[in-house]
Amino acid sequence: MRGLSGLWPEVNFPFTLAPMVGLSHVVLREVVRDYLPTDAKTIWPTEMLNSRRLPYQDMGKTPETLISSRDELLIPQILGNEESFIKKSLIKLEELKIRGLDINMGCPVQKALKHNYGVALMGDPTYAQSIVKMTCAATDLPVSVKLRVGLHKDEKDFLSFCEGLVKAGASLLTLHPRTAAQKRRGSADWNQITLLKNHFQTPIIGNGDVQTYKDALRMREETGCDGVMIGRAMTVRPWIFWQLGEELGLKPPKGLEERKAPRDPYEEAKEYGKVVKRYSELCFQYFGPVLALRKIKFFLRVSSPWLNFGHSMTKHLGKCKELNEFVDVSQHFFENEGLCLNEYTALTY
Numbered sequence: 001m002r003g004l005s006g007l008w009p010e011v012n013f014p015f016t017l018a019p020m021v022g023l024s025h026v027v028l029r030e031v032v033r034d035y036l037p038t039d040a041k042t043i044w045p046t047e048m049l050n051s052r053r054l055p056y057q058d059m060g061k062t063p064e065t066l067i068s069s070r071d072e073l074l075i076p077q078i079l080g081n082e083e084s085f086i087k088k089s090l091i092k093l094e095e096l097k098i099r100g101l102d103i104n105m106g107c108p109v110q111k112a113l114k115h116n117y118g119v120a121l122m123g124d125p126t127y128a129q130s131i132v133k134m135t136c137a138a139t140d141l142p143v144s145v146k147l148r149v150g151l152h153k154d155e156k157d158f159l160s161f162c163e164g165l166v167k168a169g170a171s172l173l174t175l176h177p178r179t180a181a182q183k184r185r186g187s188a189d190w191n192q193i194t195l196l197k198n199h200f201q202t203p204i205i206g207n208g209d210v211q212t213y214k215d216a217l218r219m220r221e222e223t224g225c226d227g228v229m230i231g232r233a234m235t236v237r238p239w240i241f242w243q244l245g246e247e248l249g250l251k252p253p254k255g256l257e258e259r260k261a262p263r264d265p266y267e268e269a270k271e272y273g274k275v276v277k278r279y280s281e282l283c284f285q286y287f288g289p290v291l292a293l294r295k296i297k298f299f300l301r302v303s304s305p306w307l308n309f310g311h312s313m314t315k316h317l318g319k320c321k322e323l324n325e326f327v328d329v330s331q332h333f334f335e336n337e338g339l340c341l342n343e344y345t346a347l348t349y
């Protein structure tokens with residue numbers, strides 16, 4: 001593979017899960033990894049980690065830093081804007097054998113704008129560069145930045161902002177091509193990914209609105225990006241990696257050698273039932289019952305827009321409190337005929 005293997009030689013699969021608060025924790029990584037083609041290697045995110053809190057936390061003990069024995073090539077994402085906290089966070093994170101660090105310059109929430117972190121940094125190019133510079137000075141690991149197209153759309157400013165990051169030492173840029181004001185509304189403008197790719201030698205990961213494996217392949221084809229990052233769709237269709245593996249002629253995921261990846265909407269609905277069961281079991285195992293319930297409900301909420309049975313599923317699963325109830329319902333509910341996953345949906349979360 002072009003760009004990413006230059007940073008991590010073992011990476012040979014140019015598709016990756018997106019960092020998402022409340023979702024891209026150990027459990028979703030495990031579920032997605034179940035569908036990773038055998039021998040395929042990619043990079044993995046964490047949830048966004050707050051650099052002001054990390055230095056005082058026990059790594060591998062908080063829900064956001066829990067890892068499994070299969071976790072590898074972890075590139076945690078941090079939110080931060082102060083040298084001392086970033087340095088201390090790096091020391092802590094190195095306990096998790098991380099392979100890089102991603103700086104969040106895309107978070108558009110009001111709090112981030114007020115405290116000059118996340119996407120707010122895109123309004124302050126000099127400061128943003130200094131953060132990258134100080135982070136690179138504190139580690140030999142590759143430092144990446146995940147960003148948007150800016151606070152407002154202005155191609156010249158955007159390119160000059162990115163040039164500053166690269167000059168400061170960023171080895172990878174991941175672009176979610178929406179403005180800050182758009183949050184996750186409207187559509188991601190993939191032309192901006194092409195713009196970056198054509199302008200820089202630095203590897204570029206494209207992100208935004210990939211709902212199916214076909215979209216992932218199309219994003220690569222149309223933009224020439226070095227990697228495709230998938231967020232929300234991974235909550236409903238974590239087997240996109242399996243489908244991509246089939247398209248690329250890779251070996252099936254371990255344990256799935258006898259099967260083909262689900263393709264039609266009915267097969268996909270059945271597979272989603274298996275995912276809900278596995279996700280629930282792992283949430284109880286890793287997070288304990290109270291947090292597990294919150295995490296499962298959030299996962300169902302983000303994935304439900306694709307389901308033609310969203311309401312009825314929420315009615316059934318929404319009442320569950322214990323793991324055996326989730327397992328029972330996900331086993332029986334998904335035997336119903338006529339359940340299907342829509343290929344595309346209006347992305348509402």
Ligand SMILES: Cc1cc2nc3c(=O)[nH]c(=O)nc-3n(C[C@H](O)[C@H](O)[C@H](O)COP(=O)(O)O)c2cc1C
Pocket residue numbers: 018019020021022023047048077104106107146176184207208209210229230231232233302349
């Ligand atoms: C629930 C949720 C939480 C998110 N949290 C983060 C985050 O912590 N850091 C980040 O860089 N992006 C975050 N994002 C944005 C995603 O990484 C991604 O850029 C965005 O969802 C567009 O990709 P998609 O269309 O594939 O979902 C979040 C998105 C969602 C839906």
